[in-house]
Amino acid sequence: MMKDKDLHDLFLDQLKDIYFAEKQILKALPKMAKAATSDKLRAAFEKHHDETEGQVERLERIFELMEKPAKGKTCDAILGLLEEGKEVMEEYKGTEALDAGLLAAAQAVEHYEMARYGTMKAWAVRLGMKDAVKLIDETLQQERKTDKDLTALAEAGVNSEALAA
Numbered sequence: 001m002m003k004d005k006d007l008h009d010l011f012l013d014q015l016k017d018i019y020f021a022e023k024q025i026l027k028a029l030p031k032m033a034k035a036a037t038s039d040k041l042r043a044a045f046e047k048h049h050d051e052t053e054g055q056v057e058r059l060e061r062i063f064e065l066m067e068k069p070a071k072g073k074t075c076d077a078i079l080g081l082l083e084e085g086k087e088v089m090e091e092y093k094g095t096e097a098l099d100a101g102l103l104a105a106a107q108a109v110e111h112y113e114m115a116r117y118g119t120m121k122a123w124a125v126r127l128g129m130k131d132a133v134k135l136i137d138e139t140l141q142q143e144r145k146t147d148k149d150l151t152a153l154a155e156a157g158v159n160s161e162a163l164a165a
Helices: 007-035 039-065 076-091 098-126 130-164
Strands: none
Touching: 007 039, 007 076, 007 098, 039 098, 039 130, 076 098, 098 130
16 A cells, blocks of 8 residues: 655655756756857856756755755756747747747746745745755746846847847
């Protein structure tokens, strides 16, 4: 008979899921930076790549706190979002709309991450995992700032440039 799974098990599953997702994002960001035509957008992707490395390290610390190996679990959601970004790069290469599409793809990823980290933070609070709460919150705040920065970049010109073409 299978043992009943609880919130602790669910938290660990989500931790593995977001760990896999962050590792995939680390692979995708340099490609997105290379594809971007806007220097500001390229710089934003490069900055977020560096931040994501820190996010992976924080996740690894949470695994350590739980005395579990840092191991990912395939996240179909992030694979789908990253595939959409890849399609934008292929279908809009050489067009004025490319950067707007890259921004939209990046924000879809940010929103996914914010949803995951927000839920995980709430669960960590409920499970009494104070150190994990702090680590998750640091990442959550970083993701929110990145989303806000991407919105500002879109509104400051990228979307207008796509329209002007």
